[in-house]
Amino acid sequence: MKQESNQNQTYLQSIEANGYTRRDFMKFVAFIGAYMGVENTAIGQIAKALETTPRLPVIWEHFQECTCCSESFIRSDHPIVADIILDKISLDYTLTLMAASGHQAEAAKKATMDKYKGEYILCVEGSVPLGADGNYCCIAGKSALETLKESAAGAKAIIAWGSCATTGCVQAAKPNPTGATPIEKIITDKPIINVPGCPPIGEVMAGIIVHVVTFGRLPELDSAGRPKAFYSKRVHDSCYRRPYFDAGLFAETFDDENAKKGYCLYKVGCKGPSTYNACGNIRWNGGVSYPIQSGHGCIGCSSNNFWDAGSFYTRDASVIGGGIEADADTIGKVAIGAVAAGAAVHAVASNISKRKDLNRRIHNAIENEKRVEE
Amino acid sequence: MATKNFKRVYVWELPVRVFHWLNALAITILIITGFIISNPPAVMTNHEASQQFWFGYVRKIHFISAYVMVAVMILRVYWAFVGNKFSNWRVFFPFNKKGMKNVWHVLKYDIFLQNEQSENIESFSIGHNSVATISYLVMFLLALLMMATGFAMYAPTSSWFFPKMFTWVTPLFNDNEMLIRKVHHISMWAFILFMAVHIYLVLFHDWLEGRGEASAMISGQKFVCSERVQEDIKK
Ligand code: SF4
Numbered sequence: 001m002k003q004e005s006n007q008n009q010t011y012l013q014s015i016e017a018n019g020y021t022r023r024d025f026m027k028f029v030a031f032i033g034a035y036m037g038v039e040n041t042a043i044g045q046i047a048k049a050l051e052t053t054p055r056l057p058v059i060w061e062h063f064q065e066c067t068c069c070s071e072s073f074i075r076s077d078h079p080i081v082a083d084i085i086l087d088k089i090s091l092d093y094t095l096t097l098m099a100a101s102g103h104q105a106e107a108a109k110k111a112t113m114d115k116y117k118g119e120y121i122l123c124v125e126g127s128v129p130l131g132a133d134g135n136y137c138c139i140a141g142k143s144a145l146e147t148l149k150e151s152a153a154g155a156k157a158i159i160a161w162g163s164c165a166t167t168g169c170v171q172a173a174k175p176n177p178t179g180a181t182p183i184e185k186i187i188t189d190k191p192i193i194n195v196p197g198c199p200p201i202g203e204v205m206a207g208i209i210v211h212v213v214t215f216g217r218l219p220e221l222d223s224a225g226r227p228k229a230f231y232s233k234r235v236h237d238s239c240y241r242r243p244y245f246d247a248g249l250f251a252e253t254f255d256d257e258n259a260k261k262g263y264c265l266y267k268v269g270c271k272g273p274s275t276y277n278a279c280g281n282i283r284w285n286g287g288v289s290y291p292i293q294s295g296h297g298c299i300g301c302s303s304n305n306f307w308d309a310g311s312f313y314t315r316d317a318s319v320i321g322g323g324i325e326a327d328a329d330t331i332g333k334v335a336i337g338a339v340a341a342g343a344a345v346h347a348v349a350s351n352i353s354k355r356k357d358l359n360r361r362i363h364n365a366i367e368n369e370k371r372v373e374e
Numbered sequence: 375m376a377t378k379n380f381k382r383v384y385v386w387e388l389p390v391r392v393f394h395w396l397n398a399l400a401i402t403i404l405i406i407t408g409f410i411i412s413n414p415p416a417v418m419t420n421h422e423a424s425q426q427f428w429f430g431y432v433r434k435i436h437f438i439s440a441y442v443m444v445a446v447m448i449l450r451v452y453w454a455f456v457g458n459k460f461s462n463w464r465v466f467f468p469f470n471k472k473g474m475k476n477v478w479h480v481l482k483y484d485i486f487l488q489n490e491q492s493e494n495i496e497s498f499s500i501g502h503n504s505v506a507t508i509s510y511l512v513m514f515l516l517a518l519l520m521m522a523t524g525f526a527m528y529a530p531t532s533s534w535f536f537p538k539m540f541t542w543v544t545p546l547f548n549d550n551e552m553l554i555r556k557v558h559h560i561s562m563w564a565f566i567l568f569m570a571v572h573i574y575l576v577l578f579h580d581w582l583e584g585r586g587e588a589s590a591m592i593s594g595q596k597f598v599c600s601e602r603v604q605e606d607i608k609k
């Protein structure tokens with residue numbers, strides 16, 4: 001098999017074998033280094049690592065997902081990312097992109113798992129259904145859960161691609177009929193890199209893989225297991241519409257004058273202020289644009305449970321979901337009305353019931369007043 | 375019959391009053407700016423964004439007020455240990471026989487407006503009554519929740535250690551900041567309702583008892599009938 005024969009090549013060798021020049025290679029290194037946010041001096045390190053280290057075997061599992069993560073990855077800006085890192089070289093097993101199929105594909109995976117035990121990187125796209133004994137998602141006669149446990153056992157590290165694998169995404173939205181579960185809830189004894197987003201940005205994915213390859217260790221992660229280089233800032237903090245936000249200039253609807261002027265989309269439900277992602281910096285489709293630039297608010301695709309976080313088009317504070325959705329402010333107003341009414345009733349009632357006390361005190365006070373000498 | 379003899383009693387020391395009014399001011403500003411931040415008014419203008427920053431200032435005022443609130447809360451907690459008996463932390467935990475008796479009394483006579491056979495001077499609270507202290511305890515816990523959720527949302531854009539102390543809160547909410555925001559927003563309503571009830575009851579007590587309930591938070595002094603003062607001295 002082609003993959004087998006390529007196994008011991010370094011990245012550079014594979015890249016050159018695919019017809020790229022050294023110049024292309026150096027451009028790629030500079031490009032990916034910039035995305036990874038490493039210092040200038042690390043560029044040489046990356047180049048050296050790609051020149052000398054034999055490629056890292058990668059197994060890429062697909063469970064309950066829509067393949068948008070793979071799509072995003074292969075559309076990453078630089079052709080080398082798609083061609084070399086993913087498509088032609090690195091993947092020993094990925095249902096969607098590999099040439100082999102059926103038993104052949106499974107055999108390839110098995111071979112990699114045995115040969116590179118403890119060395120290969122396991123990428124997981126999609127969530128794992130735990131409902132109905134895992135029967136909602138079966139591949140090659142095994143449930144997703146079995147497959148995951150099997151391939152995770154010998155993995156050096158796991159990369160959980162996309163919101164499905166990191167939080168469950170749409171399948172885990174209420175009522176989560178399949179019991180969709182994110183990877184880190186199932187595999188707890190392996191280092192896991194969470195790369196949320198629906199999908200994550202292709203360059204981010206490439207940057208993470210290159211990081212693992214070149215430095216031989218995981219990138220720095222935050223408390224939620226996300227690489228800090230890409231997920232430490234809110235979309236809002238790098239949004240080019242931020243000056244409008246601070247100036248209090250908002251689009252009220254998607255078709256008003258303010259929207260045309262490119263004002264901030266906060267009031268039409270933008271979730272940028274609560275979403276951690278690199279969209280504002282790296283953008284999408286090779287840096288062409290990102291949702292906000294195209295006039296749509298961020299829907300918060302990289303935050304947990306974003307499907308259940310309320311409407312994409314309002315910043316509501318709904319308290320009760322579903323058909324009887326009630327806004328916190330509406331309940332608040334009713335409550336304050338009730339308090340006011342209660343106070344009024346109490347005031348009137350106390351005038352009646354405490355009349356005796358009150359009259360006595362007022363009467364005494366008036367008596368005293370009379371006795372005051374001016 | 376003449377009025378009772380009243381003695382002027384220094385109930386609320388200066389730090390308590392400073393806490394009260396700065397807290398009231400901060401909370402009022404926090405609520406107003408909070409509403410604006412959650413749903414900013416539509417401003418139509420021809421100015422460029424570079425010429426204005428009003429929403430930025432609203433947020434800034436919100437954050438400054440939050441710091442003021444935290445500062446006076448710390449002052450108040452400190453004073454609960456060194457202040458007089460009316461401000462001591464023990465009064466906020468009236469979960470003993472005497473406290474519960476007072477709770478019962480307050481509910482019966484102040485809330486459900488029953489009358490006592492004869493005026494019982496014991497029943498007038500000099501400092502806080504026990505229902506009030508329980509409500510303050512609840513509000514204190516809610517203020518901690520506000521602080522935790524607020525600073526958790528604020529921390530990522532700050533490099534100071536204080537907000538950073540609250541980064542552990544976000545994972546508790548499943549790393550979902552919209553949820554944190556929602557909790558922050560809903561809790562604010564508890565403060566509004568508390569304020570309404572609090573102000574009404576102060577006015578009610580002042581009007582009914584005529585002991586300077588309201589002005590006590592300005593002068594620090596309340597009028598207490600002299601028999602009661604004797605008793606306290608004897609104790
Ligand atoms: S459009 Fe969204 S992310 Fe951009 S400034 Fe406005 S609220 Fe923030």
Ligand code: SF4
Binds near residue numbers: 292299300302
């Ligand atoms: S702008 Fe928001 S919703 Fe859109 S891709 Fe980025 S994080 Fe996801």
